[in-house]
Amino acid sequence: MSEVKKIAVISGDGIGPEVVAEAEKVLKRTEELFGYSFETEHALFGGIAIDQLGTPLPQNTLDICKKADAVLLGAVGGPKWDNNPSDLRPETGLLGIRKELGLFSNLRPAVVFDCLKDASTLKPEVLEGTDLMVVRELTGGIYFGEKFRRQSPNGEEAVDTCSYNVMEVERIVRQAFEIAQKRRKKLASVDKANVLETSRLWREVVNRVAADYPDVELEHVLVDNCAMQLLRRPSSFDVIVTENMFGDILSDEAAMLTGSIGMLSSASMGEGSYGLFEPVHGSAPDIAGQGIANPIATILSLALMFRLTFNYADAADSIEAAVSEVLNAGHRTSDIAVDKSKAISTSQMGDLILAAMKK
């Protein structure tokens, strides 16, 4: 019997509880198939926490997350809380939890499933075999730099400052190299070193750190070129690492290669293997409570947890293969179905994935 791993589970609002319930079924099946053991503890967060406890991020929830090895999150938010003051908004809780848990990178895989190639706006032959991961620095750069306004001879002037120090660059670059080692061992570091000083420092750090990962093939790509190459040759990328603002833009671009928001998983990582895993999508209030949401993004987020936090590659592979198998057999939730009348429910999709998992 392996060591018990602790997972904090936050269902949240809207479709959050519906998709998280399916991921929890997959978690149980993983225990049965592979002999791993998990202890889950549920915590309130977001709109439901505002309603029940008067704050989006209760201290007890933070405590549960901090003593866990990883966090699984559904989604938060909804129209009910949209007009609340900022300290009573679910989104404020999201920023707070990332900061409190020291999560400095955001990881987004973009995988094109062959049978869903026509869901994308790009040509199927361009997308063939695309399986990449964008690693975005999350707590530095221009989004967090000093901002102010001043008078200039030509009218009011606004200033945003961008700064990065060696520690901030090195910790995320090391993380990206380590992720690349667990994948196809290719890393593209994206910067704008032809004009930006922060990018020149970024590149120096990448080149120094690279010496510790001789098995990973490294390329430096300028951000404007990367934006083009993502559309031209997406399948040639494995791991892409970049600073905060470039990552914000490129991760959204990469997400659109796949065509469906209901399929996209993500992780936010801190030091070591600790991470928060969640679908990219929100709480989808328009379809909440109907049992039709696609649970695959959340199930793939759990697979990402197994891969990155627990190093259970066998379980992660099993889940990912099961998802492919179910999709290849033609099963679709309504968001990815061409013929909506044949769409299956959230729990039917979860059950099919469970049944397809193999050791």
Ligand code: NAI
């Ligand atoms: P959304 O991602 O919730 O929904 C966008 C569209 O995609 C909707 O039509 C929805 O039905 C569809 N969709 C999303 N996930 C789906 C799934 N799993 N299966 C099938 N269809 C799916 O984004 P939206 O509408 O902008 O935001 C709704 C709420 O979610 C807002 O309150 C927003 O603040 C919050 N939100 C929360 C996030 C989080 O918890 N990390 C992230 C993004 C938004």
Ligand code: MG
């Ligand atoms: Mg964005």
